[in-house]
Amino acid sequence: MTKKKKQTRYEEIQALKDDKINVLLAGASGCGKSTLINAILGSSQAPEGAGIATTEIGIYQNEQLPFRMIDTVGYEYSFLKQYRIRRELARFSRSGIRTKDTAKLIHMIWFCIDGTSRRIDDRVLDSLADITKDWKNVPILVVLTKSYSQPDAQENQEMVSQHIWHYNEKHRHHPLQVKDIIPVVAKAYPVDTTTIVYPYGLDVLTAKTEALAGQSKETAAHSVKELDLKMKRTLCYSIVAASTAAATTIGAVPITTPDAAILYPLQSGMLWAIAKVYGLNKKNTSNEIIESIIRAGGTTIAGKTALNVLKSIPGINLAASVLNAAVAGSITLIAGKICMNTFEKVYTGQVDERSVDWDTEIAGLFQKYLPKVLKKVEKLMKENDGRITVQQIVDVLKSMTKLK
Template identity: 30%
Template sequence: MAPPADDWFGKAFSKAWKDKAEEIGRFNLAIFGKTGVGKSTLVNAIFGEEIAATGIGEPVTRAEHLYLHRSGTLGVLDTRGLEVGRDNAKLINELNDYLHGMRRKPLAEQIHVAWYCVRSGDRRFEPTEGEFIRALHDLGLPVILVLTQVPRAGVRVHPDAEALAASIAAMDLPIEGGLIHYTMARGDEFTGQTAYGLQELLDATFRGAPSGVAHAITAAQQIDFVRKRDRAETAIKAATGAATTAGASPIPFSDAAILVPIQLTMMASIAVTYGIPIERSTAASIAATAAATTAGRSLVGNLIKFVPGAGTAVAGTINATVAGTFTYAMGHAWLRVCERLARGELRMVGGALDSEKIHKLFLDEFKVSASRRKLPS
């Protein structure tokens, strides 16, 4: 249980996190292919293990052959009990009914992209699979075709996979970009085979999906930290501008907590973007900022003294430049914490968050970022 002094901050951060998660919405991926092609392995490799923990998901049709797994900013639509190629008509009918009703719902409730997966070791692609892909396209779903478990030596993929891809390409299927993506979702230390093709598949998914779910994809995926950082930088820039505007008329330090909602929204946006669950990011935010008091004044008072050029702000007023620099430094310090958390770091033995390490990292990064953004003398 959080100590009483942190209770206000924890509740405020949790609310901001929920609001931001709702604003970002959810990316919904439909994934198809024959049994055993490695669909779950591929999803887990790009989006992390959280989706697997949700189990079979919930049925979305009365026939109970389509299941939607929900996990934060990701939804995965999968099939159960029917086989592509053998049960095409039933699957397409159920999909048609589902997609028809779904299009009246908000964007976050719609299916945005379909992956169709083919295991390269099968060495064949049935005509009925091509028919299924054409039917998905006719239903309005962008289809990305993925060859899974493709062995590679250096930059050369296995000749059998190349031959399979050539035979599929000859069918002139309506797939995104006309591309067939080679992937190996999981490496093998024994054979020396490394994972590859995941970034290219993720890039294709961004291209195929509506622009309105780009932030949700960025938050859900766990391999492209450049995209996450770019989104986080956008949130920091917006918050820095808002704080600068708030300080255009100098803020008496006694009223400095007016900056806290701006910073909470920024921190929540960064945490959601990095895919840090609400409980973990709330605990980390308390540890990072060492926040206390119901007014949030200590959040400002504990940190602003590290802003070069702030001078006697604590005793007097906070101007626009100080407010902007303070928020900028706070954002970049929190970004660094979230980045390390998303990579599975900052934990003690047993898995609990290392609060001391989090606070030290945050404070060190805050000082560096504050000094980097020079204040006018």
């Protein structure tokens, strides 16, 4: 008999496919994350209390709530556990990106700060920035837990707000997306025998969370798309760079027929590899696009133009092998760039591939890119008086894979 493997917590989250948004709770150990969760659920699902530290990630929800809460180990609790959790969270969100399932992402963060500690330093915000690295733009609500004294709570709100403002001034490239700072008391707090502070602020917190939920979903969906395109572009850059290097080297070998045909297998391999990255390799129109690119680049016009431009650099007499290498590399680079830009547009639905005259379109794109690439190659030739190695050409061309 085969024993059914026990699901891990993350597999459990991954199995959840509904409209709830996922709120990650983060904050120092003992600041009151689990107490907050229980208060919101109205039950004691999450282990809380003095000496009961949360030791693993827990997922908490009920039918009424439009969000589910993911409780984590307080970050001061154990560095190694914290590290493990961050890694698991990263894995979790990556799987959401791959499958384009926004339900697998972190949509919002409640960053809890103990309202009785009355101080906050950059390390606290550094840790918040660290946690949110994988979810840039995900809205953050700062929750000031244990805000027993209302005047203190107000002061704390201002203090934290100022701190975040300064922090964001210093980290403009990656500011913390704090949307609000909300003081709460999650559980009645007896100040003395006659005075009790009753819970408050939870309604504000849940209302704010619900209000941000739509935006959070959009942000998450947006980051999924962005990250997906980023991963695809990175793959394409390496395909184009490797093919450009290979074409340059092939071009440098003296052959009797300085013919584009010799580059055909290489270029066509590159273009199909790019189509595959975008999942477009089985479409008929992709074949049309690829053939157009090969026709425009691989054949005479573009190659001859390139050859003439480089031949006519005043005062410089380039060896045939250098010339051919530069031409072969430049054309391959441009073909790759045109291909990735075009397939990205088709993939994202920016163009309807059936309604485009690809031969004209691609000839136009070659005319756009060719002068830009040749200008750099020309500059390299001039700087070195024409005495350059194939590797130098390869390096210059490779540096242009991200050319706009």
